[in-house]
Amino acid sequence: MPSYKAPLRDITFVAQELLDLSSHYQQLAGCEAPDAATFAAIVEEGAKFAEQVLAPLNAVGDQHGCQWQDGKVSTPPGFADAFKRFAANGWLGLDKDPAYGGQGLPPSLGFVNHEMVCSANHAWGMYGNLTGGAISTLSEHADAALRQRLLPPMIAGRWSGTMCLTEAHCGSDLGLLRTSARPEADGSYRINGSKIFISAGEHDLTENIVHLVLARIEGAPAGVKGISLFAVPKRQVDEAGNLGQPNGVSCGAIEHKMGIHGNATCVLNFDGATGYLLGEANRGLNAMFTYINESRLAVSQQAQAHAEASFQGALTYARDRLQMRTTPRLRADQPADPIIGHADVRRMLLTQKAYAEGGRMLAYTCAKGVDLLHHGATPGVRQAAARRLALLTPIAKGFLTETGNEAAQLGIQVFGGHGFIREWGMEQIARDVRITAIYEGTNTIQGIDLLTRKVLADGGEALSELLAEIETFIHTTSASADLAQALHDRVIAWREVSEWLRDASATDANLVGASAYDYLMLCGYTLIGYLWLRAACVAEQALAAGSEDIAFYQGKRETARFYLQRLLPRASLHETLIRTGSDNLMRISDSAFAR
Known part of the structure; x- marks a missing residue:
C-alpha cells in the first residue's frame, strides 16, 4: 500500500513563498491572523492526524465498506473513532464562527487540512467536508434562532x-x-x-x-x-x-x-x-449555491489530493523497481536499473508531479479568494474576490478532476501489472478519484457554466481582468524568455478563442455545448501554466539568494519547464477542436449510431 506522507515542504512553498498567506492574513477582517509559525504548527498537527490515523483506515474503508441493515448504516471499523478524535481536536470548527464554538481562523487553513485528509482517506474525509458545507450554508441562510439550535452541535462534531x-x-x-x-x-x-x-x-x-x-x-x-x-x-x-x-x-x-x-x-x-x-x-437554488460552490472547490481538492497520493506511490516504486538498463546506468552493481531512469517513466512521474503541485497552487489560490470573499476588509475587496472566484471555481473543479484522474491512471501505469493488483493500493486511488469528475456537476456542466455565465454573460470582463494580470506578470518576469513566450502565446489564444466563441455562438445554438469541455481544459492548462511560471521565478530567486534547499528549488524550476514545454501545448489542441464548431457533432443523423 502507498504510505502517505504529507508534503509539508511543498505546502509551505505554495502557501508562504508563492502566495504569501502570512501577509495576506494581516489584511483580513473578522478572523484570526495566524503568523507563519502558527500556520506551520496547525498544518503539522493536521499532517500527523492524516498520516497516523486516517491513512491506515483507507484500505480498511475500501475493503470493508459501509453496511446497511434495516435502515441503519454502519461505517467501516475505525471510522467512528477517528471522527470523534477529529471533532474533539477542533478540526471541524477551524474556520467557523466563534459565536457557535468555532475557532475563527481563515478558511484557507481549512483548505490545507482538507487536502491532507483527502490524500490520506477520501471516503472518510467526505463526512466532515459535507458537514462543513452544511455549516456554511446554515450560517449564511438560516435565521438567528435556527443557527443557535443547529450550529453548535455541528461545529462540535456531535x-x-x-x-x-x-x-x-x-x-x-x-x-x-x-x-x-x-x-x-x-x-x-x-x-x-x-x-x-x-x-x-x-x-x-x-x-x-x-x-x-x-x-x-x-x-x-x-x-x-x-x-x-x-x-x-x-x-x-x-x-x-x-x-x-x-x-x-x-x-x-x-x-x-x-x-x-x-x-x-x-x-x-x-x-x-x-x-x-x-x-x-x-x-432555494440560490441559497444552495453557497453549499455547491464550496463543494466544487472541495471536490477539486479531492482530485488534486489523489494526484499527490498516486505520485507518492509511483515515485517510491519507480526508485525501487529494477527493470532493464538505463542510459546512463544508475546501478552498475545490479543486473538492472531503477525504472525512474527510463525516459517514459520520467514523463509519467513528471506529469503526476506537475498536476499534484500545480493543482495545489490553483487550490490555494482559490482558498485565498475564499478568505477575501468572507473576510475582505472592504466591500470592493469582497466583490472583486467574488468575481474572480466565480471564474476560477469551474476551472478548478473541472480541470483538477480531469488531471487527477489522469494522474491516477499514470500511477497504475508506472507500477505496470502490479498497479492492477489491489494490495499495492494504486487501483483504489483510480477508483476513488473517478467520482470527482462527476459529482457536484459533471465537468461538461462546469464548462457550460464557465463559458456561459462566467465568460460570455459579462462580456468577458472577469476573464479580461485575469488575462491582464497574467500578461503583466509575463512582461515583468525574470523567467526564461522561451517559457514566458510559450505562456504568452497561449494567453493570446485564450483571449482570441473566447472572442470567437462569443461571436460564433450567436448563430450556432449548439456551439457552447460542443465547446464547453475543450474550453474548460484550455483554460485549465493555461492557468496552471501561469502558476508554474510564477513558481519557477520564486525558485530562481531563492537559488540566487543562496538557499541551501537547492534540490527542492531546482526541482520546482525543472518541473515548470517540463509543464510549459510538454503539457501546456495541449491547450492548442483544445483550441483547434473548439474551432471545428458543432456541425461535426450535430449534423450526424441518429442513423449514424446504428450498429
Missing part, C-alpha cells in the same frame, strides 16, 4: 450535515424535482419525497444528521424558480437544541459503488419530516 439535491428521475435537471413541502401553522414545513446519491446520508458517526433539502412548496412555480431550501434534521430538535424523536427521515438503501466505499451513498426518504425554510421561499 451532529453532521448533508446536501440533498438529486432525485432518481431528474439528475442534474433540478427543475424537475418532485419533493414537496407543505407549510405548517408553526412556521415549519412537512417534507415528502425521496433523494438519491446522498453522500454521508446515514451513518453511525454522529447522533444526528442535518439534511439540507431542496423541495417545492405546494403551489410554487414549476421549474427552478419554484425551488426552496430546507434544513431537515434526522431527529427532531426542540427550540433549546435538545434531540427528540425520529423525524420521518429514513435510509432506504446504500449504493454499491466503483469507489469511495467507506462513504455511505444513500437513498433517503422523507415522510412528513419537519423542515425549516432557509432563506427566501422559491429561492
Whole structure:
C-alpha cells in the first residue's frame, strides 16, 4: 500500500513563498491572523492526524465498506473513532464562527487540512467536508434562532450535515424535482419525497444528521424558480437544541459503488419530516449555491489530493523497481536499473508531479479568494474576490478532476501489472478519484457554466481582468524568455478563442455545448501554466539568494519547464477542436449510431 506522507515542504512553498498567506492574513477582517509559525504548527498537527490515523483506515474503508441493515448504516471499523478524535481536536470548527464554538481562523487553513485528509482517506474525509458545507450554508441562510439550535452541535462534531439535491428521475435537471413541502401553522414545513446519491446520508458517526433539502412548496412555480431550501434534521430538535424523536427521515438503501466505499451513498426518504425554510421561499437554488460552490472547490481538492497520493506511490516504486538498463546506468552493481531512469517513466512521474503541485497552487489560490470573499476588509475587496472566484471555481473543479484522474491512471501505469493488483493500493486511488469528475456537476456542466455565465454573460470582463494580470506578470518576469513566450502565446489564444466563441455562438445554438469541455481544459492548462511560471521565478530567486534547499528549488524550476514545454501545448489542441464548431457533432443523423 502507498504510505502517505504529507508534503509539508511543498505546502509551505505554495502557501508562504508563492502566495504569501502570512501577509495576506494581516489584511483580513473578522478572523484570526495566524503568523507563519502558527500556520506551520496547525498544518503539522493536521499532517500527523492524516498520516497516523486516517491513512491506515483507507484500505480498511475500501475493503470493508459501509453496511446497511434495516435502515441503519454502519461505517467501516475505525471510522467512528477517528471522527470523534477529529471533532474533539477542533478540526471541524477551524474556520467557523466563534459565536457557535468555532475557532475563527481563515478558511484557507481549512483548505490545507482538507487536502491532507483527502490524500490520506477520501471516503472518510467526505463526512466532515459535507458537514462543513452544511455549516456554511446554515450560517449564511438560516435565521438567528435556527443557527443557535443547529450550529453548535455541528461545529462540535456531535451532529453532521448533508446536501440533498438529486432525485432518481431528474439528475442534474433540478427543475424537475418532485419533493414537496407543505407549510405548517408553526412556521415549519412537512417534507415528502425521496433523494438519491446522498453522500454521508446515514451513518453511525454522529447522533444526528442535518439534511439540507431542496423541495417545492405546494403551489410554487414549476421549474427552478419554484425551488426552496430546507434544513431537515434526522431527529427532531426542540427550540433549546435538545434531540427528540425520529423525524420521518429514513435510509432506504446504500449504493454499491466503483469507489469511495467507506462513504455511505444513500437513498433517503422523507415522510412528513419537519423542515425549516432557509432563506427566501422559491429561492432555494440560490441559497444552495453557497453549499455547491464550496463543494466544487472541495471536490477539486479531492482530485488534486489523489494526484499527490498516486505520485507518492509511483515515485517510491519507480526508485525501487529494477527493470532493464538505463542510459546512463544508475546501478552498475545490479543486473538492472531503477525504472525512474527510463525516459517514459520520467514523463509519467513528471506529469503526476506537475498536476499534484500545480493543482495545489490553483487550490490555494482559490482558498485565498475564499478568505477575501468572507473576510475582505472592504466591500470592493469582497466583490472583486467574488468575481474572480466565480471564474476560477469551474476551472478548478473541472480541470483538477480531469488531471487527477489522469494522474491516477499514470500511477497504475508506472507500477505496470502490479498497479492492477489491489494490495499495492494504486487501483483504489483510480477508483476513488473517478467520482470527482462527476459529482457536484459533471465537468461538461462546469464548462457550460464557465463559458456561459462566467465568460460570455459579462462580456468577458472577469476573464479580461485575469488575462491582464497574467500578461503583466509575463512582461515583468525574470523567467526564461522561451517559457514566458510559450505562456504568452497561449494567453493570446485564450483571449482570441473566447472572442470567437462569443461571436460564433450567436448563430450556432449548439456551439457552447460542443465547446464547453475543450474550453474548460484550455483554460485549465493555461492557468496552471501561469502558476508554474510564477513558481519557477520564486525558485530562481531563492537559488540566487543562496538557499541551501537547492534540490527542492531546482526541482520546482525543472518541473515548470517540463509543464510549459510538454503539457501546456495541449491547450492548442483544445483550441483547434473548439474551432471545428458543432456541425461535426450535430449534423450526424441518429442513423449514424446504428450498429
